[in-house]
Amino acid sequence: MNKLLTMEELRELRKKAPDEMTARQTWDTQVIVSVGTCGIAAGAREVVTELLKELQRRNIKNVSVTKTGCIGMCEREVLLDVVRPNEDRVTYGRVVPRDVSRIVGEHLVNGRVVEGLVVGRISS
Amino acid sequence: MVFYRGHLLICGGTGCVSSGCKDIIIAFQEELRKKKLDEEIKIVETGCHGLCEMGPLVILHPESVFYCRVEVKDVQEIVDEHLMKGRPVSRLFFTEPLSLDKVPKYQEIGFYRKQQRIALRNCGFIDPENFNEYLACDGYAALEKMLSEMTPEEVTNVVKAAGLRGRGGGGFSTGTKWELCAKATSIKKYIICNADEGDPGAFMDRSLLEGDPHNVLEGMMIAAYAIGADEGYLYIRAEYPLAIKRTQTAISRAEELGLLGKNILGSNFSFTLKIKEGAGAFVCGEETALIASIEGRRGMPRSRPPFPVVKGLFGKPTVINNVETFANVPQIILHGADKFAAVGTERSKGTKVFALTGKLRNTGLVEVPMGITMREIIYDIGGGTFEGKKFKAVQIGGPSGGCLPEDRLDLPIDYDSLVQAGAMMGSGGLVVLDDESCIVDVARYFLSFTRSESCGKCTPCREGTMRLLEILERICAGQGVPEDIAKVEKLAYIIKASALCGLGQTAPNPILSTLRYFRHEYEAHIHDKKCPAGVCQALFDYRIDDRICNGCTICAKICPVGAISGERKQAHQLDIVKCIKCGICLERCPKNAIFKE
Structure with a gap:
């Protein structure tokens, strides 16, 4: 890397630096994928991979992606929850990788729940 | 850049290295690759987290799940269960020593809850060899602020107003020291960082340099600017190879980026840094002996005055501060004197790092606000003494300090209260002694x-x-x-x-x-020729209580000198003339029939 000759250059470098640290804190907005044996059999791993790619494509960093075990509704796997501050926790069911971009674009970015896929809500 | 879902922080401090973290890192890398999770989870080797007793430590973010005493055989389970299927492995959680609760999260562990981290703020949270991670945590923001808007006098005044005192033991006001050196007229001045940590049991300087070396460098740059020095030395003892390696990496990186060298960030300020490896003499922690050692002479102190701020390294005015002192400086400059001075007691501001060792459950490195009581450190953070053992004393300040008994446990800790009680802050080693220590x-x-x-x-x-x-x-x-x-x-x-x-x-x-x-x-x-704790070998004998002994013959078999004899199923006898007091019979007796007298 080139030498930093001015303070402006240091500032620029610092602005980019947090990208590497983004997963080191829990953000208010979370996506939780249920990845029990049932979830994995239904394709949860592909959903997670697609989700990470989609977040990267859209350059969204303030979202925590976590996994959880089987939550009991194996019939509707893959289950994916979206938690946003001060909003209902929404559970989507039978999610397949091609739904991910819609969920991210509609719900995470614009705050509009993708009604067709919803299987449950927990009020905040 | 790949978007990682989670970061797996593996402690790479010396404590965890010696309990085998390097093998764990390799095992995790392999396992993640095998399960194709290597693009989802990033492995980060950090500095010391402080809870060395429980090492090797592994922390998974963003959930902040804290695993302790991880072994290579646990790696597969963590990857399969937690990283793959989202089920944390509860058997590796931290267990609170008093309530016996399993605590999954980093922030909720009693050991960390009572701490307040200023000097150690990044230790264990960032990769010490990755410059960008330090930068992301406000790294070099204090340097930038200082160079763009502060004069050297202002820097000194802020440090003085913050009430920062030397963390190496003496407790001299850092701002005053800088002021004295700034006033000395000389075209050449030096800054020295004293990392010749020699107290038995203390390791905060090592952990700071291993866990967050850039923070110490930034503190030194600020000090150099304040006094008008353009050259600095880090005196690190050669027994700290990892600290030297990481500090050297940090210096090289800063040089590449032009944060060390001529006209830093386009200003008039120039500064270079060198590491001097110490050969491990305890006396070289004394400032004049340390200077002699850097100059290439034998490490011996000289009488003061003249103090180093007037006549120090190579006869030039020199400021010597401890690692921990420098580690506090960037935060003071960045957030102002008031915020720093709000923590602590009236005459001792800020926090102090203590190395907890001895007979207590959670040993390790803790940073606590000044004015906290010894009881809080030992019981709330350290988890108290082991079961069935009674607290006797705490030795504070290493070979220069003293022992405080139980009735002094509620003493608020600061520089002055400790001196009054007959101990001293020293570099911050705390050794807890129980009733088995003489x-x-x-x-x-x-x-x-x-x-x-x-x-x-x-x-x-x-x-x-x-x-x-x-x-x-x-x-x-x-x-x-x-x-x-x-x-x-x-x-x-x-x-x-x-x-x-x-x-x-x-x-x-x-x-x-x-x-x-x-x-x-x-x-x-x-007077009584007795050692109440049963430590001094000349002052007690081993005996067998013939009412308890059931003649199992274990002691007779293992005694290396054949001092124990007796019939099977009959009480045994111990010949105190032959006995060499090795204590093995006492350890192995299933009936506890052997005692010291």
Whole structure:
């Protein structure tokens, strides 16, 4: 890397630096994928991979992606929850990788729940 | 850049390295690759997290799940269960020593809850060899602020107003030291970082340099700017190879980026840094001896004044501060004096890092606000003594400090209160002693340390510590005479008053403080020829209680000198003439029929 000759250059470098640290804190907005044996059999791993790619494509960093075990509704796997501050926790069911971009674009970015896929809500 | 879902922080401090974290890192890398999770989870090797007792430590973010004592065989389970299927492995959670609760999250562990981290704020959270991670945590923001809007006088004034005092032990006001050096007229001045940490049990300097080296460098740059120095040395003992390696990496990186060198960030400020490896003499932690050592002379102190701020390295004005002192500086500049001064007591501001060791459950490194009580540190953070053992004393300040008994546990800790109580802050080593530790033996141990580390330049220290040690060894061997206590006291005060440097002046402290609080133990050794804790070998014998002994013959079989005899299923006898007091019979007796008398 080139030498930093001015303070402006240091500032620029610092602005980019947090990208590497983004997963080191829990953000208010979370996506939780249920990845029990049932979830994995239904394709949860592909959903997670697609989700990470989609977040990267859209350059969204303030979202925590976590996994959880089987939550009991194996019939509707893959289950994916979206938690946003001060909003209902929404559970989507039978999610397949091609739904991910819609969920991210509609719900995470614009705050509009993708009604067709919803299987449950927990009020905040 | 790949978007990682989670970061797996693996502690790479010296404590965890010695408990095997390197193998764990390799195992995780392999396992993640096998399960195709390597693009989802990133492995980060960090500096010390402080809870070295429980190492190797592994922390998974963003959930902040904290795993302790991870072994290579656990790696597969963590990857399969937690990383793959989202089920945390509860058997590796931290167990609270008192409530026995399993605590999954980092922030909720009692050991961390009571801490307040300023100097250690990034230790264990960032990769110390990755410059960008330090930058992301406000790294070099203080340098930037200082160069763009502050004059050297303003920097000194802020540090002075913050009330920062030297963390190496003496507790001299850092701002005043800088001010004195800034006033000295000289075209050349030096900054030295004292990382010659030699107290038995203390390792905060090492952890700071291993865990967040850029923070220390930034602190040194700020000090250099304040006093007008353009060259600095880090005096790190050669026994700290990892700290030296990481500091060197940090210096090289800063040089590449132009944060060290000429005209830093386009300003008029130029600064270069070098590492000087110390050969491990304890006396080189004393500032004038340290300077002599850098200059290539034998590490011996000289009399002061002139103080180093007037005439230091190569005869030029020099500021020497401890690692921890420098580590606090960037935060003071960045957030202002008031925020720093809001923490702590009236005359001791901010926080202090302590190395907790000895007979307690959670040993490790903790940073707590000044004014906290010893009880909070030992019981709330340290988890108290082991089951069935009674707290006896806490030794604070290493070989220069003293022992405090139980009734001093509620003393708020700061520089002045400790001196009043007969101990001193020192570099911050805390050794907890329980009822199995003999106070006289502890004093003897510390004195044998200072005696062998005495450089021999001045007579009170060279001869005095030797004579003191001889008397203590005699007491421990059961040959003490009643006049010994008065003799020890007199000699101790003479050494304290007449030794040349801090090493000699404080060497009698462990004896004086134990005589103050535990005189009865000395008297028991001298008058009754008894060691109440059963440590001094000459003062007790092993016995077999024939009412309890059921004649299992284990002790007779394992005794290396054949001192135990007896018929099967009959009470055994122990021949105290043959006995060498190795204690193995006591350890192995299933009935606890063997005792010390």
